[in-house]
Every structure is written in C-alpha cells, then in structure tokens.
Amino acid sequence: xxxxxxxxxxxxxxxxxxxxxxxxxxxxxxxxxxxxxxxxxxxxxxxxxxxxxxxxxxxxxxxxxxxxxxxxxxxxxxxxxxxxxxxxxxxxxxxxxxxxxxxxxxxxxxxxxxxxxxxxxxxxxxxxxxxxxxxxxxxxxxxxxxxxxxxxxxxxxxxxxxxxxxxxxxxxxxxxxxxxxxxxxxxxxxxxxxxxxxxxxxxxxxxxxxxxxxxxxxxxxxxxxxxxxxxxxxxxxxxxxxxxxxxxxxxxxxxxxxxxxxxxxxxxxxxxxxxxxxxxxxxxxxxxxxxxxxxxxxxxxxxxxxxxxxxxxxxxxxxxxxxxxxxxxxxxxxxxxxxxxxxxxxxxxxxxxxxxxxxxxxxxxxxxxxxxxxxxxxxxxxxxxxxxxxxxxxxxxxxxxxxxxxx
Numbered sequence: 141x142x143x144x145x146x147x148x149x150x151x152x153x154x155x156x157x158x159x160x161x162x163x164x165x166x167x168x169x170x171x172x173x174x175x176x177x178x179x180x181x182x183x184x185x186x187x188x189x190x191x192x193x194x195x196x197x198x199x200x201x202x203x204x205x206x207x208x209x210x211x212x213x214x215x216x217x218x219x220x221x222x223x224x225x226x227x228x229x230x231x232x233x234x235x236x237x238x239x240x241x242x243x244x245x246x247x248x249x250x251x252x253x254x255x256x257x258x259x260x261x262x263x264x265x266x267x268x269x270x271x272x273x274x275x276x277x278x279x280x281x282x283x284x285x286x287x288x289x290x291x292x293x294x295x296x297x298x299x300x301x302x303x304x305x306x307x308x309x310x311x312x313x314x315x316x317x318x319x320x321x322x323x324x325x326x327x328x329x330x331x332x333x334x335x336x337x338x339x340x341x342x343x344x345x346x347x348x349x350x351x352x353x354x355x356x357x358x359x360x361x362x363x364x365x366x367x368x369x370x371x372x373x374x375x376x377x378x379x380x381x382x383x384x385x386x387x388x389x390x391x392x393x394x395x396x397x398x399x400x401x402x403x404x405x406x407x408x409x410x411x412x413x414x415x416x417x418x419x420x421x422x423x424x425x426x427x428x429x430x431x432x433x434x435x436x437x438x439x440x441x442x443x444x445x446x447x448x449x450x451x452x453x454x455x456x457x458x459x460x461x462x463x464x465x466x467x468x469x470x471x472x473x474x475x476x477x478x479x480x481x482x483x484x485x486x487x488x489x490x491x492x493x494x495x496x497x498x499x500x501x502x503x504x505x506x507x508x509x510x511x512x513x514x515x516x517x518x519x520x521x522x523x524x525x526x527x528x529x530x531x532x533x534x535x536x537x538x539x540x541x542x543x544x545x546x547x
Contacts, residue, residue, distance in 0.1 A: 143167075150192055152185075153336050154329035158321035162189065169316045170196035175268060177253075177313045178291040180320030183370030189318055190249040190289040199287055202246030205239050210255035217260055219276050228277020240273050244284045253290040253313065254299050258306065264288075265309045288313070323365040323372060330361050333369060337376035348386045350379055355390035363397050509544045512537065516546065 146152070146163055169176060170193045178186045187206065194204045212220050219229075223238030239248055250256075256264065267273045268288060272281040290313045299305040323330060334352070342349030352360060365371055375396050379388060394400055515526040527537040540546075 146192060146196075150188055150195075152188060153333050154326055155332075156321060156326040156329050158319075159326060159329070162318050162320055163192070165316065165318050166192045167196055169193065171198065173287055174315045175287075175313050176289045176316045176318060177296075177310075178289065178318045178320065179296070180291075180293060181322045181368055182293045183368030184293075184320040184322060185369050186291040186293075186320055187249070187251065189320070190247065190291070193289055194247040194249075194287070197247070197287065199246050203243045204247050204249070205243045206249040206251060207239055208251045210252035214257045217257065218263065221260065222263060222273045223275040225275055225277035228275075232277065235275075238273070238275065240267060240284050240286055241282060243286050245286075247287040247289060250288065250290040252292060254292040254294040254296065254305055256305075261306045261309050265306065265312060268309075268312045323368040324363075327361050330365070330372065331357055333372055334360060334376055337373050338380060341377050341380040345381060347380070350376075350383065350386050350388050352393065353387060353389045356388050356393045359390045359393055359397070359400065363400055508540070509546070512540055512544065513546060516541075 143160060143163060146167055147154075152159075152163065166176075166189050176189075176193060178189050180186050190206070191204070194200060207221070209217070218224075219232075219236065219238065221238050221240055223236050223241055224232050226232060226235045250264075263273060267284065267286070271285060272283055274281050296305060296310055296314075300307045300310060323333075331352070335349075338349040338351065367374070379393070379396055383392060385392070511530065512526070515529050516523070519525040519529065523537055523541075524534055527534040530537065532540075
C-alpha cells in the first residue's frame with residue numbers, strides 16, 4: 141500500500157523522513173505475525189501504529205484490543221489480561237475472560253508495557269513463546285492466537301539494567317522495533333499539524349479556524365514541544381476557544397508556550413543593568429563619527445584638487461591642514477583607506493600627489509573621552525542632557541567622568 145494512502149486512511153499528518161520510515165516499517169511488518177515494539181516520547185502518536193499494523197494484516201477482521209498497562213492496578217492486571225476463575229479471589233463472583241482470550245485471532249496492543257509488574261511479565265513471556273496462558277485461580281492452560289504490539293516511552297535499556305523489566309521479554313517483544321520521532325525533530329510538520337487541528341476545532345466549536353502570523357509560525361517551529369503532538373493539539377484547542385481574534389500573533393502565542401526560548405544557541409550573559417550595552421553603543425557612535433569625519437575630509441580634499449588648480453602646492457597643503465583641523469581638531473586616531481598612517485604632519489609637494497600621510501593610533505579611549513568632554517561643554521555641564529546626547533545612561537556618564545577625571 142502506498143505511503144500517502146496509508147496516511148490518508150489513518151489520518152497521519154506529516155512528511156518528515158523519520159515519520160515516513162516508521163510508517164514504511166509498519167506496513168511491511170503488518171502481513172506477518174511478528175511482535176512489534178513501538179518506542180517514542182509521550183505524545184508522539186504511538187497508538188496509531190498498532191492500528192495500521194492490525195488493519196493491514198490478515199487479522200483485520202478479528203478483535204483489536206488496546207490496553208493501557210500503566211492504568212490498571214497491579215493487583216488486578218493479571219485478571220484483566222488473562223482472566224480469572226470464579227472464587228479465585230475476593231470479589232470474583234463469576235468466571236471472567238481476559239483480554240488475551242477475547243482477542244484470539246486478533247491483535248492486542250499493550251501501551252506503556254514497561255509498567256507491567258514482574259510477575260505479569262513472566263506470564264506475558266509465556267504467551268509470546270508458547271501461545272498459552274492460565275487464568276488466575278486455574279491450573280488449566282488455554283491456547284490463544286494473538287498478535288502482540290507493545291509501546292513504551294521509557295528507555296528500555298535503563299529499565300532492564302535497573303531490574304524493572306525482563307531482558308528476555310524485551311527481546312521477544314522487540315522483534316521489529318519502530319521508533320516515532322519527537323515533534324521537535326519534525327519541524328517541517330509542526331505548522332501543518334497546527335493548521336489541521338485549527339480546522340478541526342473550528343468545525344467542532346462552529347467558528348472560523350485560527351491562523352498564525354509569520355512571527356507566530358516561526359515561534360511555533362522553534363518551540364521545543366516537550367509534550368509533542370498531544371501538547372500542540374491541546375494548545376491549538378485552547379487558543380481556538382479562548383481568543384476572540386482569529387489571527388494569532390507571536391505575542392499572543394507566546395502566552396500559551398511555557399518556557400519558550402527562541403533559540404537553543406548559547407547567548408552572552410547579561411548584567412542586570414544596561415551599562416555594558418550603553419558603553420558598546422558609545423563605542424559604535426565613536427567609530428561612526430570617525431568614519432563620517434574622514435568621508436567629509438576626503439570630499440574636501442577632492443574638491444580642492446579639482447577646483448583650485450591655480451593654487452600652488454604649498455597653498456594647497458596649508459588649506460588641507462586647516463580643513464583637517466576644523467573637522468577633527470583633537471583627533472589622534474584615524475582609520476581610512478586613502479590614508480597612509482605614519483608619524484608625519486600633512487605635507488604636499490609642489491606637484492601635489494593625491495596622498496595624505498597622517499599619524500594616528502587606534503585608541504578608542506581618547507575618542508570616547510573627547511566625545512564626553514564635548515557633550516558636557518555643549519550642555520554647559522548638565523549631565524542629564526549630555527548623557528541623552530551621547531546615547532548612554534546618566535549613571536554611566538557619571539562613572540565615565542570619574543574614570544577620565546573630567547571637570
């Protein structure tokens with residue numbers, strides 16, 4: 141049977157390679173009677189695979205019984221699975237058939253199989269190996285022809301090592317293992333599933349289906365989804381019922397995603413205060429101002445060269461030096477492509493080469509000090525306005541004044 145047909149028949153949404161692999165294995169193993177163990181995190185949809193296996197097998201006309209092993213009390217689970225005789229224990233007023241007897245010629249799905257108590261595991265192993273079981277309170281073996289599909293969200297290796305689960309039973313159950321991927325590993329399917337659930341709940345509650353803005357879609361995809369598909373479905377239903385707006389933004393969606401983090405990448409540790417950020421902004425401002433000054437200087441040099449051909453080389457040199465002092469009178473550090481950095485004053489030969497040699501270092505501290513001094517002079521010592529002009533906090537400015545011993 142084709143993959144797409146299986147998806148449509150059993151309502152499976154998604155196109156991830158891991159999901160497709162799991163479906164392919166289920167369809168291939170379905171015609172056999174091999175035991176299958178389905179693994180995956182809680183909420184990944186493990187209960188769908190046993191139905192696929194049963195319906196595509198020769199047992200499809202037989203009974204299909206799903207048993208949640210973790211929901212049955214330990215004292216009664218043997219009776220539920222294998223049945224009991226009348227009077228075998230207090231309350232056993234009649235004889236009762238167990239699931240393995242009822243599901244003869246069919247399929248039994250043991251969900252959360254790792255929760256079975258050890259004595260029950262021994263009984264289950266016997267059924268798998270011999271096809272026989274004994275009712276509680278009886279000594280007569282009963283034959284059964286049952287296909288067993290089990291599922292668990294636990295790490296079975298750890299369960300075996302801790303003595304919680306029998307190793308021989310594990311190998312008997314997992315003749316063919318099928319693993320269902322977590323939703324966070326199926327990112328291409330997340331929005332697709334959301335839209336399907338949104339349409340379903342829109343029809344259920346007789347209202348337009350909700351839809352997401354682009355930022356909300358990215359938030360949906362980046363979320364870790366610890367509860368997998370079950371969690372996605374629950375959140376979609378919550379939003380469908382609670383929100384009056386049918387277009388859901390990232391801001392609205394954020395309120396429904398606990399512990400949302402936009403990225404798993406490491407981030408820089410931040411101080412509780414914003415001083416570090418303000419200092420960085422100040423340094424950026426310094427660099428941008430330097431670049432702007434140099435651009436202006438370069439344009440003036442070109443204008444002089446092109447518009448003052450009658451001037452002598454010495455006159456041009458004096459004019460260039462004067463312009464440079466007007467643009468950056470106290471600058472000690474300049475970075476620019478057309479300049480060579482050497483310890484010389486700006487000079488020009490009589491022939492005037494298109495080349496300026498300026499001695500500059502790369503100290504940002506002097507430039508920062510200069511900008512702070514200018515801001516204080518501009519606002520006549522008023523720190524509040526000087527800090528606003530510099531783009532830093534007043535507290536940072538006060539600390540810088542003390543650090544540079546400014547008046």
